[in-house]
Amino acid sequence: MIPELIGPIPAHDSPPPCALPLADVLVPAGFPSPAEDHAEERCDLNMYFIDRPEATFFFRVAGDSMVSDDPQRSIPPGALLVVDRSLEASHGDVVVAAIDGDFTVKRLFSRAGKVALVANNKAYPPIVLGDEQELSVWGVVTGWAMKSQR
Amino acid sequence: MIALVDVNNFYVSCQRAFEPAMEGRTIVVLSNNDGCVIARSNEAKALGIKMGAPWHQLRELVQQHGIVHYSSNYALYADMSNRVMSVLGRFSPDQEVYSIDESFLGLDGMPGDLTDYGQEIRTTVRRWTGLPVCVGIGSTKTLAKLANHLAKKRPEFGGVCELAKIPPARLQAIMAEVDVGDVWGVGRKIAARLAGEGINTVADLAAADAEGVANRYSVVLQRTVLELCGVPCIDLETAAPDKQQIMCARSFGQPVFTRGELASALSSYVARAAEKLRKQGSAAGGLMVFIRTNPFRPGDPQYSPAVTVPLTTASDDTLLLTRAALWTLDRIFLPGYRYAKAGVMLTNLQPRDTVQRHLFVEDRVDPGKRAALNAVIDQANRRYGRGSLKLASALDDKGWKMKQGKVSPHWTTVWADVPVVH
Numbered sequence: 001m002i003p004e005l006i007g008p009i010p011a012h013d014s015p016p017p018c019a020l021p022l023a024d025v026l027v028p029a030g031f032p033s034p035a036e037d038h039a040e041e042r043c044d045l046n047m048y049f050i051d052r053p054e055a056t057f058f059f060r061v062a063g064d065s066m067v068s069d070d071p072q073r074s075i076p077p078g079a080l081l082v083v084d085r086s087l088e089a090s091h092g093d094v095v096v097a098a099i100d101g102d103f104t105v106k107r108l109f110s111r112a113g114k115v116a117l118v119a120n121n122k123a124y125p126p127i128v129l130g131d132e133q134e135l136s137v138w139g140v141v142t143g144w145a146m147k148s149q150r
Numbered sequence: 151m152i153a154l155v156d157v158n159n160f161y162v163s164c165q166r167a168f169e170p171a172m173e174g175r176t177i178v179v180l181s182n183n184d185g186c187v188i189a190r191s192n193e194a195k196a197l198g199i200k201m202g203a204p205w206h207q208l209r210e211l212v213q214q215h216g217i218v219h220y221s222s223n224y225a226l227y228a229d230m231s232n233r234v235m236s237v238l239g240r241f242s243p244d245q246e247v248y249s250i251d252e253s254f255l256g257l258d259g260m261p262g263d264l265t266d267y268g269q270e271i272r273t274t275v276r277r278w279t280g281l282p283v284c285v286g287i288g289s290t291k292t293l294a295k296l297a298n299h300l301a302k303k304r305p306e307f308g309g310v311c312e313l314a315k316i317p318p319a320r321l322q323a324i325m326a327e328v329d330v331g332d333v334w335g336v337g338r339k340i341a342a343r344l345a346g347e348g349i350n351t352v353a354d355l356a357a358a359d360a361e362g363v364a365n366r367y368s369v370v371l372q373r374t375v376l377e378l379c380g381v382p383c384i385d386l387e388t389a390a391p392d393k394q395q396i397m398c399a400r401s402f403g404q405p406v407f408t409r410g411e412l413a414s415a416l417s418s419y420v421a422r423a424a425e426k427l428r429k430q431g432s433a434a435g436g437l438m439v440f441i442r443t444n445p446f447r448p449g450d451p452q453y454s455p456a457v458t459v460p461l462t463t464a465s466d467d468t469l470l471l472t473r474a475a476l477w478t479l480d481r482i483f484l485p486g487y488r489y490a491k492a493g494v495m496l497t498n499l500q501p502r503d504t505v506q507r508h509l510f511v512e513d514r515v516d517p518g519k520r521a522a523l524n525a526v527i528d529q530a531n532r533r534y535g536r537g538s539l540k541l542a543s544a545l546d547d548k549g550w551k552m553k554q555g556k557v558s559p560h561w562t563t564v565w566a567d568v569p570v571v572h
Contacts, residue, residue: 052278053236054232054233054234054236054237054278054279055233055237055277055278055279057561057562057569058562058568059568059569059570059571060568060569060570060571061570061571061572062570062571062572063572065572080568081571085277085278085279085280086274086277086278096571098170100171101169101170101171101172101173102170102171102572103170103569103570103571103572104571104572105571105572136170138170138280
């Protein structure tokens with residue numbers, strides 16, 4: 001039977017050779033992977049550091065005010081801070097705060113009606129909030145990360 | 151019940167979130183090329199600076215009042231918008247993102263007091279993102295919009311206005327105070343026509359005969375009248391439809407005269423549009439290219455051609471789309487004009503996976519290899535910033551690149567711009 005052609009065939013000014021493509025599908029011939037059903041998402045640093053992505057922001061630390069003798073608490077200059085705005089800051093938290101229009105990272109002291117921002121590094125005196133000064137906590141530092149220099 | 155949540159002075163608030171010193175200062179944000187004012191802080195509004203005011207006309211005010219201005223930083227606004235929308239999505243399963251800074255939320259079946267819920271939304275968005283929002287709650291989208299307008303303009307509502315909480319006589323009085331032009335969907339022209347027949351306020355429009363409005367104006371305005379009376383006519387659109395067209399067009403930083411510069415601008419716009427196209431998994435069946443002179447310089451000879459070309463096979467390939475756009479440009483380009491703007495629109499979009507291949511035209515390039523190349527381009531530009539990897543045809547960008555005198559760092563989207571703390 002001769003098939004009927006419907007409609008015009010678009011002309012081509014320099015017709016290419018009409019190659020017939022082979023099926024372009026990869027057919028696996030081997031045994032299916034026994035691990036396929038058990039595949040899980042790879043460990044993701046975002047998941048490790050961030051609980052609430054909408055409320056999480058990054059800051060870069062400048063200076064050594066948060067360097068401490070206690071290695072667990074020490075935040076080196078150049079560290080990337082993970083800051084969660086959704087958390088209510090409480091006594092002892094490391095916070096990013098705005099003081100007189102500038103950002104600073106310090107540990108929040110809030111006891112017996114006294115509010116202060118304390119550096120880990122003892123060379124820096126605590127910033128005790130005066131009556132005139134307004135402390136606004138921008139967010140709570142939930143972690144920090146450093147890349148090795150190489 | 152439906153809530154409409156929107157961010158107060160969105161662009162200005164985004165700038166302030168990362169510069170606490172700007173709290174309380176008079177701020178304006180300028181359009182592309184720093185042409186005119188597109189966002190104002192309350193302080194700027196109080197000075198009488200109008201939306202759309204040409205920036206160069208404000209010199210005197212700027213000097214007198216120490217106004218701070220920013221070039222628009224869309225990377226920042228887009229990220230902050232996504233954050234706000236995502237936070238709002240936690241408050242309702244039914245969300246319609248209405249614009250960059252507005253979202254409708256379906257509140258049907260929410261337990262408890264809705265005004266309290268509105269306050270919770272407000273404090274949460276403020277705390278999580280640093281951005282201030284107002285919430286309007288009504289039984290229709292149009293009423294939610296109206297309630298939001300009241301929440302923003304009238305401090306007595308404390309940022310959340312639930313119409314059902316207002317005693318009927320008081321509500322009637324308020325609606326008689328609000329201009330009909332402030333109603334969602336009533337534009338300036340329609341407002342003027344309505345005023346001609348004595349409909350000046352929201353109360354007037356709500357009391358109008360809906361049938362008559364349909365006859366004299368449109369079914370659209372009839373819906374508005376019904377919605378103002380509490381009859382829902384406009385559904386929440388919770389699933390954003392894939393875009394039917396993707397447009398990328400910009401005004402140039404300075405006038406452009408040569409074919410080469412236009413080609414470079416169009417190449418970069420095609421690259422951007424094609425990236426969006428691939429992101430939504432579509433292919434374009436055609437594209438439209440336009441170039442135009444500046445209509446605001448009536449002394450100049452004017453020329454503004456636009457041409458649409460179909461593609462033999464729908465494609466999402468930056469190289470192929472660029473070639474088509476430049477071919478089109480050569481058909482319309484005439485020397486001797488001061489070109490002020492150009493753009494490209496990808497049309498006839500269709501799902502990439504169901505594109506009809508052409509039976510009689512052999513692909514000139516291996517589509518698999520080309521897809522891989524485009525994927526690498528997208529990846530590189532995501533990683534190293536937009537425009538890091540581009541076609542050579544987009545290189546000649548000295549003339550047309552946007553003039554942005556004072557753009558703030560991309561605080562949340564570029565590693566090098568992450569804010570620094572001491």
